[in-house]
Amino acid sequence: MFKKVRTLRIVNLSFIVSFLIFLVVCSNLGKPKHSLWIQSLFVIGNLPLSDTNKEKNDPPTTGIQSEYEIHSMKPNILIEDESFEIIGNNLMKSLDADILGSGTNKYITYLETSDTKLIGHINRCPSVPIEIITGNSEIGFQKQFFPCLGSFPYSLRSFILDLNQPLPNMSPVTSDTSLEFLSNLGEIQFEINRSLPVGMSFDQKTGIISGIPLQTTNNEFLSFIVYAKLKDSPEVKIKTFFTLIVLTNEEKSNRTCRSISPSSTCNGPSPHTCTNASKCFYSQMACIKDPKCGF
CATH class of the missing domain: 2.60.40.10 (Immunoglobulins)
Structure with missing residues:
Protein backbone atom coordinates (compact mmCIF):
# COMPACT_ATOMS: atom_id res chain seq x y z
CA MET A 1 0.00 0.00 0.00
CA PHE A 2 2.77 2.44 1.01
CA LYS A 3 4.71 1.42 -2.10
CA LYS A 4 1.74 2.32 -4.32
CA VAL A 5 1.36 5.72 -2.66
CA ARG A 6 5.06 6.46 -3.05
CA THR A 7 4.96 5.42 -6.71
CA LEU A 8 1.92 7.68 -7.31
CA ARG A 9 3.70 10.68 -5.70
CA ILE A 10 6.78 10.10 -7.88
CA VAL A 11 4.58 9.98 -11.00
CA ASN A 12 2.78 13.20 -10.04
CA LEU A 13 6.05 14.99 -9.26
CA SER A 14 7.54 13.86 -12.56
CA PHE A 15 4.47 15.14 -14.41
CA ILE A 16 4.69 18.57 -12.73
CA VAL A 17 8.43 18.91 -13.47
CA SER A 18 7.88 17.89 -17.10
CA PHE A 19 5.07 20.44 -17.46
CA LEU A 20 7.22 23.25 -16.05
CA ILE A 21 10.10 22.36 -18.37
CA PHE A 22 7.64 22.38 -21.29
CA LEU A 23 6.39 25.85 -20.33
CA VAL A 24 9.92 27.26 -20.04
CA VAL A 25 10.93 25.85 -23.43
CA CYS A 26 7.80 27.16 -25.15
CA SER A 27 8.13 30.59 -23.57
CA ASN A 28 11.63 31.05 -24.96
CA LEU A 29 10.85 30.03 -28.56
CA GLY A 30 10.73 33.18 -30.69
CA LYS A 31 10.38 35.42 -27.62
CA PRO A 32 12.85 37.87 -26.09
CA LYS A 33 14.25 36.71 -22.76
CA HIS A 34 12.74 39.64 -20.86
CA SER A 35 9.12 38.69 -21.70
CA LEU A 36 8.63 35.17 -20.41
CA TRP A 37 5.30 33.61 -21.22
CA ILE A 38 5.02 32.23 -17.68
CA GLN A 39 5.22 35.77 -16.30
CA SER A 40 2.36 36.85 -18.55
CA LEU A 41 0.11 34.29 -16.90
CA PHE A 42 0.38 36.26 -13.67
CA VAL A 43 -0.33 39.71 -15.15
CA ILE A 44 -2.98 39.03 -17.80
CA GLY A 45 -5.68 39.18 -15.21
CA ASN A 46 -4.64 42.73 -14.35
CA LEU A 47 -4.82 44.11 -17.90
CA PRO A 48 -7.61 46.66 -18.49
CA LEU A 49 -10.52 45.59 -20.68
CA SER A 50 -9.78 48.48 -23.08
CA ASP A 51 -6.59 50.48 -23.44
CA THR A 52 -8.06 53.93 -22.86
CA ASN A 53 -4.63 55.51 -22.40
CA LYS A 54 -3.66 54.58 -25.92
CA GLU A 55 -6.50 56.60 -27.41
CA LYS A 56 -5.62 59.55 -25.19
CA ASN A 57 -1.83 59.54 -25.55
CA ASP A 58 -1.17 58.33 -29.08
CA PRO A 59 -0.77 61.17 -31.60
CA PRO A 60 -2.99 61.31 -34.68
CA THR A 61 -1.68 58.88 -37.28
CA THR A 62 -3.93 59.56 -40.26
CA GLY A 63 -2.43 61.43 -43.16
CA ILE A 64 -0.68 64.73 -42.60
CA GLN A 65 -2.04 65.08 -39.05
CA SER A 66 0.77 62.87 -37.73
CA GLU A 67 3.28 65.51 -38.84
CA TYR A 68 2.11 68.39 -36.61
CA GLU A 69 0.85 69.06 -33.09
CA ILE A 70 -1.61 71.64 -31.78
CA HIS A 71 -0.84 72.47 -28.16
CA SER A 72 -3.51 75.12 -27.63
CA MET A 73 -6.06 77.28 -29.38
CA LYS A 74 -7.62 80.44 -28.01
CA PRO A 75 -10.11 81.86 -27.43
CA ASN A 76 -12.31 78.88 -26.56
CA ILE A 77 -15.25 80.56 -28.26
CA LEU A 78 -14.51 81.87 -31.73
CA ILE A 79 -16.18 85.08 -32.87
CA GLU A 80 -16.96 86.10 -36.43
CA ASP A 81 -14.80 89.01 -37.65
CA GLU A 82 -12.34 88.40 -34.79
CA SER A 83 -8.91 86.74 -34.60
CA PHE A 84 -7.73 83.51 -32.97
CA GLU A 85 -4.33 81.99 -32.12
CA ILE A 86 -3.00 78.42 -32.44
CA ILE A 87 0.24 77.30 -30.71
CA GLY A 88 2.02 74.05 -31.59
CA ASN A 89 4.75 72.38 -33.64
CA ASN A 90 5.17 72.01 -37.42
CA LEU A 91 2.02 74.09 -37.89
CA MET A 92 2.92 75.08 -41.45
CA LYS A 93 2.11 71.50 -42.44
CA SER A 94 -1.30 71.85 -40.80
CA LEU A 95 -2.38 74.51 -43.29
CA ASP A 96 -2.42 71.92 -46.06
CA ALA A 97 -4.58 69.66 -43.90
CA ASP A 98 -7.33 72.26 -43.39
CA ILE A 99 -7.12 71.64 -39.63
CA LEU A 100 -10.25 73.59 -38.75
CA GLY A 101 -12.49 71.29 -40.76
CA SER A 102 -13.29 70.63 -44.37
CA GLY A 103 -13.84 73.85 -46.28
CA THR A 104 -13.24 76.24 -43.39
CA ASN A 105 -10.09 77.62 -45.00
CA LYS A 106 -12.33 79.62 -47.31
CA TYR A 107 -13.86 81.35 -44.27
CA ILE A 108 -10.50 82.17 -42.65
CA THR A 109 -7.64 84.53 -43.48
CA TYR A 110 -4.31 83.74 -41.83
CA LEU A 111 -2.56 86.91 -40.63
CA GLU A 112 0.58 85.24 -39.25
CA THR A 113 2.00 81.79 -40.01
CA SER A 114 5.00 79.96 -38.57
CA ASP A 115 5.81 76.44 -37.41
CA THR A 116 4.97 77.33 -33.80
CA LYS A 117 2.13 79.86 -34.12
CA LEU A 118 -0.81 80.63 -36.40
CA ILE A 119 -2.95 83.74 -36.11
CA GLY A 120 -6.11 83.73 -38.17
CA HIS A 121 -9.11 85.96 -38.76
CA ILE A 122 -12.59 84.49 -39.09
CA ASN A 123 -14.35 86.21 -41.96
CA ARG A 124 -17.48 84.11 -41.57
CA CYS A 125 -18.38 81.32 -39.18
CA PRO A 126 -18.76 77.78 -40.55
CA SER A 127 -22.13 76.10 -40.07
CA VAL A 128 -20.83 73.60 -37.46
CA PRO A 129 -18.46 73.88 -34.46
CA ILE A 130 -14.77 73.61 -35.31
CA GLU A 131 -13.21 70.32 -34.14
CA ILE A 132 -9.44 69.92 -33.69
CA ILE A 133 -7.08 67.54 -31.86
CA THR A 134 -4.97 69.29 -29.22
CA GLY A 135 -2.21 68.10 -26.89
CA ASN A 136 1.15 66.37 -27.21
CA SER A 137 2.75 62.97 -26.61
CA GLU A 138 3.49 63.81 -22.96
CA ILE A 139 0.11 65.01 -21.72
CA GLY A 140 -1.97 63.14 -24.28
CA PHE A 141 -4.27 64.12 -27.15
CA GLN A 142 -7.94 65.00 -27.09
CA LYS A 143 -10.61 66.26 -29.43
CA GLN A 144 -11.90 69.74 -28.69
CA PHE A 145 -14.87 71.59 -30.11
CA PHE A 146 -14.77 75.36 -30.62
CA PRO A 147 -18.15 76.98 -31.34
CA CYS A 148 -18.13 80.01 -33.61
CA LEU A 149 -20.61 82.82 -33.02
CA GLY A 150 -21.71 85.03 -35.88
CA SER A 151 -23.64 88.28 -35.98
CA PHE A 152 -27.21 88.61 -34.74
CA PRO A 153 -29.99 90.54 -36.50
CA TYR A 154 -32.31 93.33 -35.46
CA SER A 155 -35.98 93.21 -36.39
CA LEU A 156 -35.02 95.13 -39.56
CA ARG A 157 -31.76 95.97 -41.25
CA THR A 248 -40.04 114.90 -42.36
CA ASN A 249 -43.02 114.38 -44.63
CA GLU A 250 -41.45 116.68 -47.21
CA GLU A 251 -38.11 114.85 -47.11
CA LYS A 252 -39.90 111.54 -47.53
CA SER A 253 -41.76 112.87 -50.56
CA ASN A 254 -38.55 114.20 -52.12
CA ARG A 255 -36.90 110.77 -51.85
CA THR A 256 -39.81 108.90 -53.42
CA CYS A 257 -38.94 107.37 -56.80
CA ARG A 258 -41.55 107.92 -59.51
CA SER A 259 -41.75 106.80 -63.11
CA ILE A 260 -41.36 109.33 -65.93
CA SER A 261 -41.88 109.25 -69.66
CA PRO A 262 -38.93 108.21 -71.83
CA SER A 263 -37.07 111.03 -73.48
CA SER A 264 -34.01 111.52 -75.63
CA THR A 265 -31.91 112.04 -72.48
CA CYS A 266 -33.53 109.26 -70.41
CA ASN A 267 -34.54 106.44 -72.71
CA GLY A 268 -34.26 103.47 -70.36
CA PRO A 269 -36.61 100.48 -70.15
CA SER A 270 -38.33 101.95 -67.06
CA PRO A 271 -37.10 105.50 -66.41
CA HIS A 272 -37.51 106.88 -62.87
CA THR A 273 -36.43 109.89 -60.87
CA CYS A 274 -36.93 111.58 -57.51
CA THR A 275 -37.12 115.27 -56.52
CA ASN A 276 -33.73 115.13 -54.79
CA ALA A 277 -31.97 113.92 -57.94
CA SER A 278 -31.03 116.11 -60.89
CA LYS A 279 -30.95 113.13 -63.25
CA CYS A 280 -33.11 110.23 -64.33
CA PHE A 281 -32.49 106.52 -63.78
CA TYR A 282 -33.00 103.75 -66.30
CA SER A 283 -35.02 101.67 -63.83
CA GLN A 284 -36.87 101.95 -60.53
CA MET A 285 -34.25 99.79 -58.80
CA ALA A 286 -31.45 102.11 -59.94
CA CYS A 287 -33.39 105.06 -58.50
CA ILE A 288 -33.98 103.31 -55.16
CA LYS A 289 -30.30 102.47 -54.78
CA ASP A 290 -29.20 106.07 -55.25
CA PRO A 291 -28.12 107.76 -51.94
CA LYS A 292 -30.44 110.73 -52.57
CA CYS A 293 -33.48 108.67 -53.55
CA GLY A 294 -35.36 105.65 -52.32
CA PHE A 295 -35.53 104.01 -48.93
Missing part, protein backbone atom coordinates in the same frame (compact mmCIF):
# COMPACT_ATOMS: atom_id res chain seq x y z
CA SER A 158 -32.93 99.43 -42.26
CA PHE A 159 -35.40 101.66 -40.40
CA ILE A 160 -37.26 104.56 -42.04
CA LEU A 161 -38.56 106.74 -39.19
CA ASP A 162 -40.96 109.67 -39.22
CA LEU A 163 -40.05 112.79 -37.31
CA ASN A 164 -42.10 113.25 -34.08
CA GLN A 165 -43.71 109.81 -34.40
CA PRO A 166 -43.31 106.88 -31.92
CA LEU A 167 -40.80 104.29 -33.04
CA PRO A 168 -41.80 100.92 -34.53
CA ASN A 169 -40.38 97.71 -33.05
CA MET A 170 -36.59 98.11 -32.95
CA SER A 171 -35.17 95.15 -31.01
CA PRO A 172 -32.70 92.26 -31.40
CA VAL A 173 -34.05 88.94 -32.61
CA THR A 174 -33.65 86.98 -29.37
CA SER A 175 -34.28 83.64 -31.09
CA ASP A 176 -31.09 84.01 -33.12
CA THR A 177 -28.75 81.02 -32.55
CA SER A 178 -25.65 83.06 -31.71
CA LEU A 179 -27.54 85.35 -29.33
CA GLU A 180 -29.15 82.37 -27.60
CA PHE A 181 -25.78 80.65 -27.17
CA LEU A 182 -24.29 83.82 -25.68
CA SER A 183 -27.25 84.15 -23.29
CA ASN A 184 -26.69 80.58 -22.07
CA LEU A 185 -23.12 81.48 -21.09
CA GLY A 186 -24.21 84.17 -18.65
CA GLU A 187 -25.83 87.59 -18.31
CA ILE A 188 -25.41 89.72 -21.41
CA GLN A 189 -25.57 93.44 -22.02
CA PHE A 190 -25.80 95.52 -25.17
CA GLU A 191 -23.73 98.45 -26.34
CA ILE A 192 -24.18 100.84 -29.28
CA ASN A 193 -21.27 102.52 -31.06
CA ARG A 194 -22.69 106.03 -31.47
CA SER A 195 -25.39 108.36 -30.23
CA LEU A 196 -28.92 107.99 -31.56
CA PRO A 197 -30.90 110.99 -32.85
CA VAL A 198 -32.42 113.22 -30.17
CA GLY A 199 -35.52 111.64 -28.60
CA MET A 200 -34.37 108.03 -29.06
CA SER A 201 -32.97 105.85 -26.26
CA PHE A 202 -31.07 102.57 -26.09
CA ASP A 203 -31.65 99.91 -23.40
CA GLN A 204 -28.37 98.20 -22.47
CA LYS A 205 -30.15 95.24 -20.88
CA THR A 206 -32.37 94.36 -23.83
CA GLY A 207 -30.87 96.19 -26.81
CA ILE A 208 -34.29 97.70 -27.56
CA ILE A 209 -34.39 101.17 -29.13
CA SER A 210 -37.42 103.26 -28.21
CA GLY A 211 -38.69 106.81 -28.04
CA ILE A 212 -39.86 109.51 -30.44
CA PRO A 213 -37.26 110.95 -32.84
CA LEU A 214 -37.19 114.74 -32.45
CA GLN A 215 -34.39 115.38 -34.93
CA THR A 216 -33.94 114.47 -38.59
CA THR A 217 -30.80 112.84 -39.96
CA ASN A 218 -30.44 115.50 -42.67
CA ASN A 219 -31.86 113.22 -45.35
CA GLU A 220 -29.11 110.64 -44.78
CA PHE A 221 -29.02 107.04 -43.56
CA LEU A 222 -26.90 106.64 -40.43
CA SER A 223 -25.09 103.34 -39.78
CA PHE A 224 -24.94 101.79 -36.30
CA ILE A 225 -23.17 98.83 -34.71
CA VAL A 226 -24.69 97.11 -31.68
CA TYR A 227 -22.65 94.69 -29.57
CA ALA A 228 -24.02 91.94 -27.33
CA LYS A 229 -21.41 90.84 -24.79
CA LEU A 230 -21.06 88.83 -21.61
CA LYS A 231 -21.23 91.09 -18.59
CA ASP A 232 -18.53 89.15 -16.72
CA SER A 233 -16.37 88.57 -19.83
CA PRO A 234 -16.90 91.58 -22.10
CA GLU A 235 -14.26 90.34 -24.55
CA VAL A 236 -16.77 87.65 -25.58
CA LYS A 237 -19.08 89.67 -27.79
CA ILE A 238 -20.98 89.51 -31.06
CA LYS A 239 -22.35 92.36 -33.13
CA THR A 240 -24.90 93.46 -35.67
CA PHE A 241 -25.35 96.33 -38.10
CA PHE A 242 -28.38 98.40 -39.03
CA THR A 243 -29.14 101.77 -40.60
CA LEU A 244 -31.83 104.34 -39.89
CA ILE A 245 -33.10 107.59 -41.34
CA VAL A 246 -35.43 110.14 -39.74
CA LEU A 247 -37.48 112.16 -42.23
